[in-house]
Amino acid sequence: MFVLLITALIKYANVPDDIPARLAAARLPELVPPSSLLYLRVFMLAINLWAIVLKLQMIEDKVIFHSPESQLPRRVEIRLSGFMWCSFFTFQAWALQTFYLAGALASSMSAVYGTPDLGARLPVALWFAFEVSFAVAVLTSFIVKYVLIPRKVQNGASVAGFFGLPDLLMHNCNTLFMALELLFADLPVLLSHFPLAALWGLFYVVFSWGWLARHGVCWYEFLDPSLPKAIVMHSVVLGVLGVFFAIGAALAAGAATISSPYVRIALVLVGVASVARTGLITGIPEPPVGAKKE
Template sequence: PVQVDKVLGRSQPFGFDSMASPTMQDASGRPPLALVALVVGVAALCVSQLPSWEDLSTVASVDVLGAPALGDAESMALHTKILGGIRLFFAMIIFGALAWLIGGPGWVEETNYHEKSSLRSAPVKIQGLRVMVFFTNWCWLMLGVYFLGAGVTALMSLDGGLLLPPRLLGLIFAAWEIAAPNALLVTVVVSYAIWPEVLRKEGPRGSTRLKIPVVLLQHCGNTAMVAVELLLGKTPLLLRHAALAPLFGCSYVLFAWWWAPRAAPKYGAQYMYFFLDTTLGVSFLYIATLGLLTVLEGFYCLAWGVDSLLDKAKAEGAPLVMQAIVLAVAVRAACRFGD
């Protein structure tokens, strides 16, 4: 197959070994036009595959977003109150954690880059709204939006009076389809990639920051909340809406490009994740970007599969306790709480 670098007039081989030396790259951190074209092209393709408002309105009805998966006609009202209360409790935890992070004293994040990067590592002050520069907090926010909206929808459905507009219900549903798979992604990446790498480089002292309660809440509590929702709620994950996952990833990449020169202007462009470093050569950037988008899509499909299996178990009358045990074991396997 034709290699990307040959198309661009470069002779280095395709792959990680083709990361260019600092002297060959633009240290400003601006993304190469070829990478911009890739991300914009993928985003445009995803937008073309997004569900229509009619589709969202059909799926995101009060009967779906507001109804519990458990209970019969006689106990429906009670179970709806419980479901709505749990969702609002989760929303309170999520937005409370965000408020704590935004209103707190902040911290200094040291960026680290590959040895062949042209970027200069720097201390980046994270305080106030700057906490939202991390992908984890984007996912955390989407989860909070869903639980708040779905919780309100459930409680409002009890009296059959005032209901949220159909398009707002559609956006709440879309927030779920973005948040659920990304919660699992964040948990798995932290548990099986970031944590072991921190231990390898810095030892137990380095992993101390991963054990802070609010960090554990965002990296483990997120998946636990999603598991509870899958067990008690009826909001589905639809495979035909899978374009939402890579589109969310493209949105973050575009944001990272905008943020880079503003993170620490004194030191030049800064990327909070090394694989977004735009000075590592077009070949690496293509691999990293396509890999990221593929992983996002893969976790969406994984979450859809779990949701489908649970729906089948509920339809076949599998005991609630058994479903809860299986989910608890899966969540525990994905989460990491210590070294």
């Protein structure tokens, strides 16, 4: 729905005429020429599709504990399988990223092998999807690492689910892949396009309320509309999304001011590492001794 909406807005958007060409162009052709960018996109798209298949095949019984301040039932049991996994923000953001990577790959194939191009409007929709995907990917990784995992550990709950293969891919490769696109592809990120990212976030808020009405479960405490500070928490999350969108815009613009490609690569990868959590070095965190388990 989001992709259809932004595609419809293209007719009225003031966008550069060279976006279709820039979608397949390489920002650092001396390191990653267009042909190498194509193969990189093949790899990233394959990982995205693999993670989706793995996730949709999972069947899991979850016990959700809502905040004591919430008006929702304190404890809710739900069995997740198939397309029910699509109700998570992470999955929907991953799906948007997959749409972008599929279109970007098709554009690269057109440039390298001469396959039919994507026309004039679809590349612009892909550009919008990229801008949103970068900010949303960083937001997802940030919240998982610094909010969701610590909160669950503090409450004595298991966080092993965050370290299963599909979740590791969706919570870490999301940011890595969009960072690689930011580094090696030639698409800009315009700060004036932040309303698109805000629209994506607000779309999920409304979706989560519909899911709550049907299943009685709110996946993320900061989206619980019954909490006293719900509006404040919604606004904070939207503000954090804006910060990450601005970082993407600054990094894309900084490509013209930081002459050394290696410095740019180092800066971006340090940023990715700051929000990634794989458990390979620190292990899976355990609740503190004596913590009251949910």
